[in-house]
Amino acid sequence: MATYLFILLVGLAAGMVSGVIGTGSSIMLLPVLVYNFGPKQAVPIMAVAALMANLARVLAWWRVVDWRAFAAYSITGIPAAAIGARTLLVLPAHLIEVSLGVFFLAMVPFRHWLKKHDFKVRLWQLSVAGAVIGFLTGIVLSTGPLSVPVFTAYGLTKGAFLSTEAASSLFLYVSKVLTFREFGAMPLSVFLQGLLVGASLMAGTFAGKFFVMKMSEANFQRLLDLLLLLSGLSLLWTAIR
Numbered sequence: 001m002a003t004y005l006f007i008l009l010v011g012l013a014a015g016m017v018s019g020v021i022g023t024g025s026s027i028m029l030l031p032v033l034v035y036n037f038g039p040k041q042a043v044p045i046m047a048v049a050a051l052m053a054n055l056a057r058v059l060a061w062w063r064v065v066d067w068r069a070f071a072a073y074s075i076t077g078i079p080a081a082a083i084g085a086r087t088l089l090v091l092p093a094h095l096i097e098v099s100l101g102v103f104f105l106a107m108v109p110f111r112h113w114l115k116k117h118d119f120k121v122r123l124w125q126l127s128v129a130g131a132v133i134g135f136l137t138g139i140v141l142s143t144g145p146l147s148v149p150v151f152t153a154y155g156l157t158k159g160a161f162l163s164t165e166a167a168s169s170l171f172l173y174v175s176k177v178l179t180f181r182e183f184g185a186m187p188l189s190v191f192l193q194g195l196l197v198g199a200s201l202m203a204g205t206f207a208g209k210f211f212v213m214k215m216s217e218a219n220f221q222r223l224l225d226l227l228l229l230l231s232g233l234s235l236l237w238t239a240i241r
Contacts, residue, residue, distance in 0.1 A: 003036055008200040011049070015204020017223070018053055019060070019162075025053045025201050027104060027227045031234035033197075041190060043088065044180045047173055048194025053201035054170040060206055061163030069154055072126040073168040077134030081172040084138015085179035091139075099139070104232030107146070108225050114149045121153040130168070137172050138179070 010032050011025075018025035026046055033042035058065065091099075121129065129150045136146070151165045180186040 004196070007032055007036065007197060011197050011200030012204040012207075015053055015056070015201035015206075016208040017204075017227070018201070019057060019205035019208020025205075026050055029197065029201075035234075037193075040185070044177075044186050044190050045194045045197060047085075047176050047180060048186075048191060049198035049201050051170060051173040051177060052195070052198030053205055054166040054173060056202040056205035057162050057166035058170060061159040061166075064160040065163040065167050066156060066160055068123065069126055069151070069156065069164050070167045072123050073130035073150075074171050075130065076127045077130030077137070077168060077172050078175045080131045080134030081138040081175040082179045084135040085176040086138070086183065087135075088139045089180075089183055089185055098236065101232045101234075101236035103136075104228045105236075108228050108232075110146075111149060111225075114153075119149070119153045120155075121150055123154075126150065126154060134172050134175075137169070138176055 007029075010029055014025040014028035017028060029049065030042060030046050033045055036042075037045065129147075133146050133150070147165055147169065148161075151161050151168075156164055177186060181191075
């Protein structure tokens with residue numbers, strides 16, 4: 001019981017963070033879930049929870065979704081996420097933990113490299129990004145640090161960015177959850193655990209809406225880097241302990 005209470009509290013905080021900066025819920029929660037349930041069970045649980053968190057962001061900012069950007073990103077991202085999820089199911093558990101940790105740590109310098117070169121993204125390039133990030137979402141689950149600079153480089157900010165990125169990610173996670181279900185990696189117990197964790201994320205996401213207009217760009221970057229660093233180190237520690 002104490003374990004679930006702690007996970008729900010982390011989920012509430014993670015939902016608030018993702019509601020403010022557009023990512024971070026998986027980065028914060030996944031190490032906790034991996035430690036308590038192992039990577040093979042944690043990833044499907046987080047997939048359901050992330051689906052619910054993205055749904056909450058869409059509902060919170062429904063009126064400002066950029067549907068053209070959503071369509072361009074999702075049309076390639078949805079099938080790519082299914083392929084990535086199928087790939088994940090055949091990987092060894094230890095390799096998943098190490099890959100997740102290395103991926104999170106690598107995102108810190110890569111995000112700053114993208115920002116330094118001031119990339120601008122067009123509509124057709126969103127489709128290319130959707131395919132690449134969709135496949136990675138299927139494997140490593142949390143690719144918000146990649147999708148955030150893609151959508152902001154397209155020109156989306158604040159509510160429009162949060163809602164459009166969330167709508168696109170929502171359908172990628174639907175594809176991933178259905179793939180897990182199809183191949184027997186989503187039993188009812190895991191699905192219910194995902195719903196429980198997702199409920200805490202949704203509550204935090206709606207609470208985070210009130211802070212969106214107050215957070216500076218500099219604080220956003222610092223918070224995201226800190227989350228990536230701590231989560232990456234935590235996952236690597238879990239893998240080698």
